[in-house]
Amino acid sequence: MTTNEEAIRWWGTMPRADVEAFGDQGDFSMRHLLNAVLLRMLGDVRGRRVLDAGCGTGYLSRLLPDRGAEVVGVEPARALIDYARLDAGARVRRSEHPTGGVRAARR
Structure with a gap:
């Protein structure tokens, strides 16, 4: 069974081309x-x-503002959040720890 930390590490080191394939x-x-x-x-x-x-590549952080929502995305995996910031910018934040990121986003 994969731990949360292992999953974050795996997603965080995903090659850029694979991340970009999400679109x-x-x-x-x-x-x-x-x-x-x-x-x-x-x-x-x-x-x-x-x-x-857990915004991943930030696709919902891009889609929902177009529908009138105010969105903040948090993501612990470096490769995913770096991609998300390309388009979603300030709406996404990297979290060193998922629950810490969720608590921080509420402020």
């Missing part, structure tokens, strides 16, 4: 299966504050 709207399954369901479940997010905990 700004997520990978194929996100774009064609998950996004529509997730956005329907979230409903109208205009004016809402959203914490994208």
